[in-house]
Each structure stands twice: as structure tokens, then as C-alpha cells.
Amino acid sequence: MKPLLCLFLALTSGLSAVSSTRAATRPRFGGTLKVELKQRVSSLNPHDGQGVAEVESVPRLRALVYDRLVRLDANGRPQPALALSWEHDTQCITWRFKLRSGVKWHDGSLLTPADVLAALEGAISDRPLHAVGDTLEIDAGTPWPDLPVYLATAPEVFIRRKSSNASETLGTGPFRIADWQPGRRVVFQANDDYWDGRPFLDGIEIEMGRASREQLMDLQVETADLVELDPSEARRAQQEGKQIWSSASVELISLRFDPARPKVQDRRLREAIARSIDRSAIQKVLLQNYGEATGSIFPHWLSGYAFLFPTGADLDQARKLRAEVGTPPPLKLGYDPDDTLARQVADRVAVNARDAGITLEVTPLPTGWRGLTDRGVDLVVLRARIEGPTLAEAVPQASAWLQFSTGSKYALDEIQAAERRFLGNFAIVPLVSVPALVGVGSRVRNWSPTRWGEWRLEDVWLETVKP
Amino acid sequence: MQPSHRSILRVAIAAFVCLGPATMETQAEDWNTHAEKLAQKIVAHMGSRKTATLAVKNLSSLADGDVAQVRRALRSELLRQGMRLVGKTRAAAAIQVTLSENFEGFLWVAEVRHDNTQDITMISVPRPEADTFLPKSETLVIRKSLVFKQEQPILDLAWLESRGQPVPRLLVLSPEGISLYSKQSPGWRLEQTTPLARARPWPRDPRGRLRVHADGSFDVFLPATKCVGATDAALAAECRASKEPWPLDSGGPEGAHAYFASDRNFFDGRLTIEGGQELKAPPFFSAAPIPEKGRTSWLLGGADGRARLFDRKPEPIATFEGWGNDLVALKTGCGGGWQVLATRTGDLTQTDAIQAFEIHERNAVAVSSPMEFPGPLTALWPASNGSTAMAIAHDLKTGSYEAFTLSVSCAD
Numbered sequence: 001m002k003p004l005l006c007l008f009l010a011l012t013s014g015l016s017a018v019s020s021t022r023a024a025t026r027p028r029f030g031g032t033l034k035v036e037l038k039q040r041v042s043s044l045n046p047h048d049g050q051g052v053a054e055v056e057s058v059p060r061l062r063a064l065v066y067d068r069l070v071r072l073d074a075n076g077r078p079q080p081a082l083a084l085s086w087e088h089d090t091q092c093i094t095w096r097f098k099l100r101s102g103v104k105w106h107d108g109s110l111l112t113p114a115d116v117l118a119a120l121e122g123a124i125s126d127r128p129l130h131a132v133g134d135t136l137e138i139d140a141g142t143p144w145p146d147l148p149v150y151l152a153t154a155p156e157v158f159i160r161r162k163s164s165n166a167s168e169t170l171g172t173g174p175f176r177i178a179d180w181q182p183g184r185r186v187v188f189q190a191n192d193d194y195w196d197g198r199p200f201l202d203g204i205e206i207e208m209g210r211a212s213r214e215q216l217m218d219l220q221v222e223t224a225d226l227v228e229l230d231p232s233e234a235r236r237a238q239q240e241g242k243q244i245w246s247s248a249s250v251e252l253i254s255l256r257f258d259p260a261r262p263k264v265q266d267r268r269l270r271e272a273i274a275r276s277i278d279r280s281a282i283q284k285v286l287l288q289n290y291g292e293a294t295g296s297i298f299p300h301w302l303s304g305y306a307f308l309f310p311t312g313a314d315l316d317q318a319r320k321l322r323a324e325v326g327t328p329p330p331l332k333l334g335y336d337p338d339d340t341l342a343r344q345v346a347d348r349v350a351v352n353a354r355d356a357g358i359t360l361e362v363t364p365l366p367t368g369w370r371g372l373t374d375r376g377v378d379l380v381v382l383r384a385r386i387e388g389p390t391l392a393e394a395v396p397q398a399s400a401w402l403q404f405s406t407g408s409k410y411a412l413d414e415i416q417a418a419e420r421r422f423l424g425n426f427a428i429v430p431l432v433s434v435p436a437l438v439g440v441g442s443r444v445r446n447w448s449p450t451r452w453g454e455w456r457l458e459d460v461w462l463e464t465v466k467p
Numbered sequence: 468m469q470p471s472h473r474s475i476l477r478v479a480i481a482a483f484v485c486l487g488p489a490t491m492e493t494q495a496e497d498w499n500t501h502a503e504k505l506a507q508k509i510v511a512h513m514g515s516r517k518t519a520t521l522a523v524k525n526l527s528s529l530a531d532g533d534v535a536q537v538r539r540a541l542r543s544e545l546l547r548q549g550m551r552l553v554g555k556t557r558a559a560a561a562i563q564v565t566l567s568e569n570f571e572g573f574l575w576v577a578e579v580r581h582d583n584t585q586d587i588t589m590i591s592v593p594r595p596e597a598d599t600f601l602p603k604s605e606t607l608v609i610r611k612s613l614v615f616k617q618e619q620p621i622l623d624l625a626w627l628e629s630r631g632q633p634v635p636r637l638l639v640l641s642p643e644g645i646s647l648y649s650k651q652s653p654g655w656r657l658e659q660t661t662p663l664a665r666a667r668p669w670p671r672d673p674r675g676r677l678r679v680h681a682d683g684s685f686d687v688f689l690p691a692t693k694c695v696g697a698t699d700a701a702l703a704a705e706c707r708a709s710k711e712p713w714p715l716d717s718g719g720p721e722g723a724h725a726y727f728a729s730d731r732n733f734f735d736g737r738l739t740i741e742g743g744q745e746l747k748a749p750p751f752f753s754a755a756p757i758p759e760k761g762r763t764s765w766l767l768g769g770a771d772g773r774a775r776l777f778d779r780k781p782e783p784i785a786t787f788e789g790w791g792n793d794l795v796a797l798k799t800g801c802g803g804g805w806q807v808l809a810t811r812t813g814d815l816t817q818t819d820a821i822q823a824f825e826i827h828e829r830n831a832v833a834v835s836s837p838m839e840f841p842g843p844l845t846a847l848w849p850a851s852n853g854s855t856a857m858a859i860a861h862d863l864k865t866g867s868y869e870a871f872t873l874s875v876s877c878a879d
Contacts, residue, residue, distance in 0.1 A: 025791050025792050025810075025812045026672065026733070026791075027672050028771075074866075193668065195668045196671070197671030197673065198668075198670065198730060300569070301570050302569055303569055303574075304569030304574030305576055305589060388570065389570065390570070390571060413587075413588060413589060417587075420587075447816075448815065448816045458671070
């Protein structure tokens with residue numbers, strides 16, 4: 001057998017391995033950041049199956065404790081993290097990642113290539129991994145030019161291991177867990193030996209399960225530094241002069257028809273409902289002008305072609321289609337009972353559909369609805385997290401949430417064409433894309449999350465802290 | 468004699484005339500190339516149809532001038548590929564091109580409508596690099612000159628003495644190591660690079676200081692580490708753990724130095740000034756000597772955000788607020804002879820500016836307009852001659868780190 005000769009091309013080497021430098025006003029070390037979250041997080045372990053409500057918060061907390069081989073800069077470009085550099089063959093099938101030395105676990109022991117291998121075994125689409133000296137070799141099986149981006153974003157590729165007492169999981173990240181009360185509260189402490197420089201903060205305290213209204217009050221009285229706000233609270237806070245940070249649109253609110261329900265089998269009926277919806281009113285009134293009305297799955301900042309999907313209501317066409325169908329029976333429109341915005345959207349959609357002669361009965365979904373095959377409704381208001389940070393990364397997110405498929409084709413033309421075909425069936429009707437909204441307290445400095453909503457708390461520092 | 472304002476403006480205009488059109492030509496070529504690609508895709512979708520209307524709409528951040536160029540290029544390419552662009556009544560198809568944009572770059576989308584059908588095709592177009600030449604007539608008080616830029620952070624940068632070398636050479640200190648560059652117009656050529664070994668992880672907000680000697684040897688001061696190196700035969704550096712103080716290299720009193728905190732980004736407050744006198748101040752980020760009436764006071768950019776003026780005593784004699792944390796003092800011969808350059812308050816997400824002040828009778832008076840930078844200043848150090856400074860800015864648009872020489876000129 002001929003030896004296989006592969007040409008390895010060094011792609012990146014010697015890229016900055018140090019966190020970005022700063023000045024103008026230099027950061028201060030010290031202080032504890034107080035954060036509040038809407039979701040309750042019960043575990044940071046990706047294998048513990050988070051509920052959908054936790055999906056947004058869990059990666060934020062994981063990133064405090066665990067590192068990855070690669071991370072993304074603000075422009076979405078892969079940068080060294082636990083991997084110093086990487087190269088691949090001409091087909092991007094075999095990849096080699098040179099691992100950083102001198103990194104310590106939170107218990108003080110050194111991170112070894114064997115540790116990295118163990119952490120990633122089975123996590124990279126079950127592809128074979130080998131550690132050769134200080135290099136990790138990954139056989140992707142097929143061309144995978146975006147593997148570094150995957151390593152920087154996929155939920156399962158954090159580097160972690162069980163501690164000696166097996167009750168906790170160790171990381172190498174900028175913070176370690178000092179106190180963990182699942183679903184209620186977590187306290188993080190700065191890792192003095194962090195390979196990328198000790199964080200400026202001494203610690204972070206996170207309260208979970210706080211409603212948006214309560215978080216706003218805490219921001220107003222300055223008992224919280226970072227809070228997650230719904231659009232109405234965010235608008236109010238902004239009017240009061242508070243700093244509100246908004247990500248790019250990272251969540252899609254859509255209608256999803258249940259394909260098993262006989263009442264919605266007729267495509268014309270689904271299209272009639274779709275064409276009756278006034279998305280602009282939902283965006284202006286319910287979202288308080290945050291986010292954007294959309295007719296597409298992927299937000300414009302990710303695809304660049306969202307404008308191709310119309311968003312305006314067409315009541316004449318909706319009525320015409322409804323007339324073709326006859327007089328449809330009332331349909332049940334479900335919403336998550338814990339989601340106020342979803343309820344408001346459902347009410348608005350029902351009003352619009354009524355104008356087209358279609359009756360939608362708005363009803364809360366049953367407890368545990370996410371796990372149910374039959375939810376007892378004909379369509380639901382669905383929230384789907386589609387945050388990229390590249391379109392290639394967004395496609396599997398859309399696949400997971402909406403069962404959207406491009407058939408493994410990732411060229412822009414092909415994704416757009418697949419999206420048109422998918423939405424042409426009106427099984428999913430995109431309504432609005434929504435940003436993440438964070439209220440930022442007055443003593444917070446260097447708050448610079450990424451456009452797609454990734455928080456970088458290791459870079460944050462607090463004003464009025466004496467060194 | 469100081470150069471006149473008008474002569475500097477003439478030079479700036481001449482430079483723009485020389486450099487500007489060349490830059491614009493390169494961009495036009497790029498648009499033509501991409502227009503050709505899109506035109507090919509459009510023509511493929513036209514099939515046997517040869518007549519069409521063309522409309523171009525811009526949804527991107529492209530400036531009007533660029534949009535006009537793209538429109539012209541597209542028209543020209545479609546015509547070259549056999550299409551005829553006509554009015555609506557004679558057209559077999561309607562082509563709508565939208566210049567859009569996503570996170571990764573520009574996206575040019577073409578919708579080809581004919582016979583009640585619509586075909587869509589698109590191409591990705593990389594964003595052009597930001598111009599490196601910014602034609603502007605600078606004030607005479609603060610002048611900045613771009614010396615070097617790179618993608619990785621720069622901690623400090625210094626020129627090497629010529630010593631018979633045919634071209635200028637530069638040492639660049641980065642967290643990864645130290646690099647030697649030689650001038651190769653229009654840029655720099657990397658000659659050698661050598662890593663700097665550290666026992667501890669870099670502190671967040673890493674800082675470092677480079678001091679070059681006449682014989683080509685150099686010292687590097689890093690938190691808890693000192694390196695010594697040479698450039699004569701080959702670039703080499705040896706590092707060791709060290710608590711040695713950092714020189715304040717200001718052109719002020721010889722031997723002034725201060726101790727840098729090991730795992731932090733500030734000086735711990737211990738300062739040795741003229742005559743070996745030790746001063747204990749609150750932690751500070753930067754220090755600038757202020758000679759006045761035969762004595763030298765020290766202006767320290769405190770870690771608490773206040774700048775304090777010390778006159779050999781532990782208690783400050785004046786406190787200033789509203790400046791950023793980086794200060795240098797330059798000996799200029801203008802005005803009072805010395806000016807302090809101070810950064811603006813803000814953080815790394817904001818652009819920065821430098822402004823010159825004079826300290827008289829414990830009062831700070833602005834003596835220049837702010838000089839703007841494309842991002843936050845990440846380092847500001849005085850040169851050993853005392854009359855210029857090196858400023859490193861992190862360009863927020865491009866992400867690159869840019870080193871500028873700063874000087875102060877007297878106004879006419």
C-alpha cells in the first residue's frame with residue numbers, strides 16, 4: 001500500500017495567545033460582579049440534558065469554568081485557546097492541534113494531552129482522536145474546513161474532567177465554582193493561576209430564576225450589575241437612563257404547525273394564517289422596537305439575504321386562501337405558560353388570523369410540554385435559539401430546533417435555496433427575530449460581549465474598586 | 468525653524484495624491500473581479516434570454532462611491548458577456564441586484580425574474596481592508612506617525628541604532644516574544660523572532676517595557692520577569708524571574724524607576740526618583756516627570772483613576788481627575804518646555820485620544836486639541852530622548868495593533 005503522503009498546511013501559528021490588552025482607563029482588579037438570570041440552571045454538564053429554557057444560560061456559565069481548544073474573537077475568527085496553533089491537510093480532513101503547555105486544572109494539577117483526549121473522546125461527531133506528544137490529531141473523515149469554529153462553539157467540546165472526589169467536575173477556566181446551589185445560586189471565584197491571566201474580578205455571584213421585572217428593580221437599586229431583561233423592561237430601563245446592551249438577533253420566534261394534526265394538513269390554511277400576520281406590529285409593540293420582523297429562519301446579520309423573504313401581511317391573499325379551504329374549524333394555538341412574550345405573540349397572531357376568518361384559540365401548553373409528542377394543540381409559538389456565529393454553525397442550530405435541513409450542503413446559495421423550499425411548506429412561519437437584552441450596572445467596565453451574545457466576564461472590571 | 472502649517476498641509480496633500488489613487492485603483496479592480504463573477508452567474512440563469520433591465524440597491528455599509536463603482540462594473544460585465552440592458556417594455560427579464568452584508572462580509576444577491584419565476588444567485592465579497600493612510604491635516608501641537616502594525620498585541624517598540632546597517636531596524640515587544648524587523652518599503656520584513664520565557668501566566672492586561680542600548684543589546688521588563696538580549700550576531704534573549712524595578716526612561720532625572728506588581732497591570736507605588744530618593748505612593752499605571760523651577764515633581768496616573776502630583780513627599784500636592792490612566796511627559800521647547808500627554812477616560816470598547824497639558828502652579832491646562840486614535844491606547848511610553856513617545860493603539864475596526872510615534876510641535 002502506498003504510504004499516504006499528506007501535505008500539512010500551517011494555517012495559524014503564533015496568533016495572539018494572550019487576552020487583548022487594554023488602556024485609556026486601565027482595568028482595576030478586585031470586586032464581585034452580581035449577575036441575575038431568568039433561567040434556572042441545574043447542571044453545567046452537557047450530558048445532563050438541559051431544558052430548552054436553560055440553553056441560553058448554560059454556555060455562559062460553562063465558559064467561566066471550562067476552556068476550549070479554540071475560541072472566537074469579536075469577528076468570529078478562531079483564535080488559540082488551549083490549542084496554540086493548528087494545521088490541516090489540503091482537504092481539511094486530518095487536523096493537528098498543538099496543545100498549550102503549563103495549563104493547570106483548578107486543583108493545581110497540570111493539563112496533559114491525555115486529559116484533552118479524554119475530555120474530547122466522542123464529542124467531535126465521534127471522530128477518532130489521537131494524542132501524539134503535545135499534539136492532538138483529529139481525523140474528520142470528510143472535509144471539515146470549519147472544524148476550529150465547531151471546537152469554539154459546540155456545546156460538548158469543553159475541556160473538563162472529574163475531580164478526585166468525583167463529585168465535581170474540574171475545569172481550567174478563568175473562574176472556579178466556590179458555591180453551587182443548583183437552580184438557585186452559584187458563586188464563582190477568580191482562578192489566580194489562569195493561563196490567560198487572572199480575571200480582574202475577584203468573583204461573580206449569580207442569582208437564577210429571577211423574573212425580568214425583579215431584575216429591573218435590582219438594577220435600579222444597584223443590587224445587581226448585569227440583568228437579563230425582556231423588551232418591555234429593557235425599554236423602560238433605557239428611558240430611565242440605564243445602559244442596555246443588545247446583541248444581534250439570536251432567537252427566532254415562529255409558529256410551528258403540528259404535522260400530525262389533521263386540522264392543519266391543508267397547506268392553504270397554514271399559508272392563510274401566515275399571510276394574515278402583522279409582524280411589524282409584533283416587533284414594534286410587543287418587542288418595543290427591539291429585534292426585527294422576519295420571514296426567514298436565519299437573521300440578516302448571519303445570512304445577508306433575509307430581505308428575500310417577505311414579512312408584510314397580505315390580508316386579501318389570506319382571505320382568498322381561507323375561502324378556498326372553506327370554513328375551517330377553530331384551531332388551538334399553544335404557548336409556553338412560563339413565557340409572557342410567547343403568550344402576547346399568540347394573542348396577537350389570533351387577532352390577525354381572525355381578520356382572515358380563521359379562529360385560533362390561545363391556550364397554555366401542558367406542564368412538561370417539551371417532552372410530549374402530542375401537545376394537544378394544532379400549532380405553537382416556538383422560540384428557537386439561532387445564534388451562529390457563522391451561518392455554517394447556524395444551520396445545525398436550525399436543524400435541532402426546527403428540523404431544517406440543507407442535506408449537508410453549506411454553500412450560501414444552497415442554504416438559501418433549502419430555506420426557501422423549507423419555508424414554502426408553511427410548516428414553520430417565522431415571525432420576529434429577537435436579540436438578547438442585558439441591563440448593565442453603572443460600575444461595570446469593559447462589558448464587551450460578542451455580537452452573538454457570548455459574555456466575556458473574565459474581561460469585565462468594576463469601577464470604584466481600590467487595588 | 469519649525470515647519471509651517473501650510474507646508475505640512477502641502478506634504479499631506481501630495482502624499483494623498485501619491486498614495487490615494489493607487490489605493491482606489493486596487494479597490495476598483497476588486498469590484499470588477501467580483502462583478503464579473505456575479506455577472507457570470509446571472510447570465511447562466513438567463514438561459515437564452517439576452518435582454519434585461521438592471522436595478523442595483525444597496526443595503527450594506529458600502530459608501531455611495533463604492534456602490535456607484537459596483538453598479539458600473541456590473542453593467543459593464545453584463546454587457547461584455549453578451550447581455551443587452553434595455554427598458555422594461557423590451558426586456559425579457561428583470562435583474563435586481565442587492566448589495567447586502569452579513570457578519571462575514573458583503574453579499575451580492577441577484578434576483579432574476581422572468582415568466583413569473585424568480586431565480587436567485589449570490590456571491591460573497593470580502594470586506595476591503597481599512598485604509599492605512601488617513602489624509603488629514605494634523606495640528607501642529609501633537610503629531611503622530613504610524614511606525615508599525617501587526618495583528619498581535621504590541622507592548623513596546625524601539626528603534627535600533629543604525630551601526631552600519633543599510634536599512635532601519637525595529638525591535639517589537641509582544642507577549643509572545645521579541646521580534647526584529649528591517650525596513651522593506653512599503654512595510655517591514657521580519658528578520659527574527661525569539662520567545663520570552665515566563666514562569667507565570669501573563670497577567671490580564673499585560674504590560675512590558677523595552678530598553679535598547681547603543682550597542683544593540685536590550686533589556687525587557689515584564690511583570691516579575693526581566694530579559695536581556697542582543698541583536699548583533701543573531702536575536703537572542705534570556706529571561707529570569709526578577710523583581711527589578713522598571714526604568715521610567717523619560718529623559719528626566721537619571722535612574723528614576725518604579726516597581727511593577729507581579730501579577731497585575733500597575734506599579735505598586737514604590738518609586739525611586741532623583742538623587743535616589745524613594746517615594747511611596749498609591750499604586751499607579753504611569754509616571755511622568757514635571758520639571759518646574761529647577762525641581763522635578765512626578766505626575767502619577769493612579770490605579771484609582773486619579774492623577775496625582777508628588778513633590779518628594781508622600782502626600783500629593785495636586786490631584787487631577789478626568790484623564791485616562793496613561794501619561795507621558797515630553798520635553799518640547801514649546802510653551803513651558805514640557806507637556807504631559809494624557810489619554811482619555813474610557814475602556815477598551817471605545818476609541819481613544821491624546822491631549823497635551825501643561826502643569827503650572829499645580830493646575831493642568833490643556834494646550835492642544837485631542838488627537839484621535841482608531842481604538843483604545845494599550846501602551847504609552849516615553850522614548851529615551853524625552854521628546855517623543857510611543858503610543859500603541861488597538862484599531863477597533865481592523866483588530867490590528869498600531870504603533871505611533873508622538874511628538875509635540877509649537878503652533879505658529
